[in-house]
Amino acid sequence: EDQVTQSPEALRLQEGESSSLNCSYTVSGLRGLFWYRQDPGKGPEFLFTLYSAGEEKEKERLKATLTKKESFLHITAPKPEDSATYLCAVQAWRSGGSNYKLTFGKGTLLTVNP
Amino acid sequence: KAGVTQTPRYLIKTRGQQVTLSCSPISGHRSVSWYQQTPGQGLQFLFEYFSETQRNKGNFPGRFSGRQFSNSRSEMNVSTLELGDSALYLCASSLTSSGSTYEQYFGPGTRLTVT
Numbered sequence: 062e063d064q065v066t067q068s069p070e071a072l073r074l075q076e077g078e079s080s081s082l083n084c085s086y087t088v089s090g091l092r093g094l095f096w097y098r099q100d101p102g103k104g105p106e107f108l109f110t111l112y113s114a115g116e117e118k119e120k121e122r123l124k125a126t127l128t129k130k131e132s133f134l135h136i137t138a139p140k141p142e143d144s145a146t147y148l149c150a151v152q153a154w155r156s157g158g159s160n161y162k163l164t165f166g167k168g169t170l171l172t173v174n175p
Numbered sequence: 176k177a178g179v180t181q182t183p184r185y186l187i188k189t190r191g192q193q194v195t196l197s198c199s200p201i202s203g204h205r206s207v208s209w210y211q212q213t214p215g216q217g218l219q220f221l222f223e224y225f226s227e228t229q230r231n232k233g234n235f236p237g238r239f240s241g242r243q244f245s246n247s248r249s250e251m252n253v254s255t256l257e258l259g260d261s262a263l264y265l266c267a268s269s270l271t272s273s274g275s276t277y278e279q280y281f282g283p284g285t286r287l288t289v290t
Binding site: 105148162 | 220
């Protein structure tokens with residue numbers, strides 16, 4: 062069974078204080094790893110897809126990286142508007158048919174204080 | 176381009192009742208997935224539909240069912256509601272087709288409260 066573990070559960074930063082969020086995963090064969098941002102009372106907002114170890118993607122102050130066992134979401138010089146829950150999800154290859162479900166971690170609640 | 180829409184946004188139901196939630200995907204997206212989100216369990220996959228066919232199903236009881244129409248709109252139904260069904264129900268749409276991986280885009284969710 063696919064498993065995704067995110068750490069820390071909560072992270073509090075000062076504005077401008079860079080840090081990283083971790084997503085460890087166990088899947089039989091990784092099809093894709095996804096990062097989402099979720100604000101309170103809203104649906105998750107897509108950020109990145111990573112497909113293979115060594116891949117990196119950037120968007121504004123965020124950079125996602127992938128290894129064979131984990132992914133990191135690096136936040137550089139965060140601002141208060143970056144406060145949200147960040148979710149990691151994996152999609153695995155399945156033999157004998159299609160399987161497009163996402164398995165999510167429980168998220169990291171990021172708070173950036175001004 | 177309009178995003179994923181879900182109706183209603185909020186629902187309050189009583190134990191034993193049934194409920195139907197609706198999802199309209201992004202125009203051109205043919206895959207619709209449903210997820211349940213609770214504080215304790217996080218986001219859990221319910222089922223996925225593509226071209227009116229259920230392609231995959233999560234580990235939920237048979238009280239949870241869904242369907243997809245020819246215009247890709249989808250509905251999910253929960254019968255005999257239990258207190259534990261209180262959750263945010265999220266719909267996600269994707270361009271996914273056979274053999275390809277595409278991002279899933281989520282709607283705002285329907286907040287279901289069972290009393």
